[in-house]
Amino acid sequence: MLKTLVAVATIFACGAAYADGANASGSVSADSDRYGIGKPIDNAAIARWNIDVSPDGRGLPAGSGTVAAGAKVFAAKCAMCHGKAGEGGIGDPLVGGAGTLTSAKPRKTVGSYWPYATTLFDYIRRAMPYNAPESLSADEVYSVSAWLLYKNGIVPEHTTLDARSLPRVKMPNRDGFIPDPRPGAL
Structure with missing residues (x-):
């Protein structure tokens, strides 16, 4: 009491x-x-937290990454949870699932579900690896994004991604979402 x-x-x-x-x-x-x-609070402190990336690419940082570099980063920092080839493990599968969204057992992966490559970048940058979120450099995030997009058949093997090219990647499910008409919604 x-x-x-x-x-x-x-x-x-x-x-x-x-x-x-x-x-x-x-x-x-x-x-x-x-x-x-x-x-x-000063602008420098706000800038450290203001890391969101919009579907159109606003907010993407400087840097770049390749599929080959992404394979190395994935093997070192992601495969322990998501499997050697992104097939899943203790973490969700990231590769495969194309054409399964309308099936009885849809597989929501980068290649089947994600509508924008930029939001893939944003999620990896903020939340991965699970044991050390926000620890990857911009180049590492671009590289892992490139590797995942390649493994899902979305970009060719010799792709380099950066702030200009990433928003141009057309995801297979880009048109699979219904826009939210409310004011202020993305």
């Missing part, structure tokens, strides 16, 4: 302190720093 009362009192005190430092619009006024909580 005492712990609950202390928690409620703390929340109340923080709310009162915030309300005291907020102006009529609800934003914190300039004198709110007197409470010693928080600090303004």
